[in-house]
């Protein structure tokens with residue numbers, strides 16, 4: 151089951167990976183974000199590089215160190231991420247969208263720190279939907295390019311995953327059940343199901359994110375064939 155390390159399965163390919171949880175700013179000292187650690191995306195970037203690819207990692211802030219030799223593009227917000235992905239995607243062969251992207255962003259960002267006043271015992275924050283990056287990518291995707299999405303689900307993992315695969319025109323969707331405390335967002339381990347457009351699904355054992363990243367990279371290499 152484990153792909154051979156050092157096998158240059160992605161030699162000559164350019165791979166774009168996104169990682170981490172985007173930050174949506176409210177004011178100069180506050181932002182909205184999520185629990186993503188970035189570990190899965192960083193592991194994919196490392197595995198793709200080990201497989202011989204030229205890797206660009208577009209990353210929201212994380213506590214991780216990027217793998218040596220990978221080009222790092224730091225971003226904060228979903229808007230930054232969308233811009234960075236859409237700019238770089240045309241020059242890449244594959245996109246692995248492991249970033250945990252905010253679904254909503256504040257309608258307005260305050261220039262100054264938001265203050266409490268005697269009048270505001272309640273504070274209503276107005277949010278608007280962020281752009282769906284993978285849907286935008288689908289519009290400019292060429293037949294020779296591969297796109298892979300992730301789906302964090304707390305229920306109906308396969309059915310929701312299949313819907314996302316189709317709506318985002320992906321070549322593969324990596325679904326994981328984030329309702330389980332032992333896997334997913336923050337830990338070192340994960341268990342995912344790969345969903346392909348032909349309806350084939352394949353669940354990995356529960357294992358390290360590094361091993362899952364290698365299996366994923368091996369599958370991306372197969373998608374080019």
Ligand code: CTP
Pocket residue numbers: 228247248249250251252253280281282283284285298299300301302303314
């Ligand atoms: N994604 C994206 N742009 C967004 C939100 C998500 O490109 N604005 C990407 C994620 O990086 C991931 C995939 O879409 O690869 C699925 O993300 P997920 O949050 O599971 O799905 P959503 O489409 O946001 O739907 P929901 O959160 O409502 O389930």
Ligand code: CA
Pocket residue numbers: 251252253
């Ligand atoms: Ca979402």
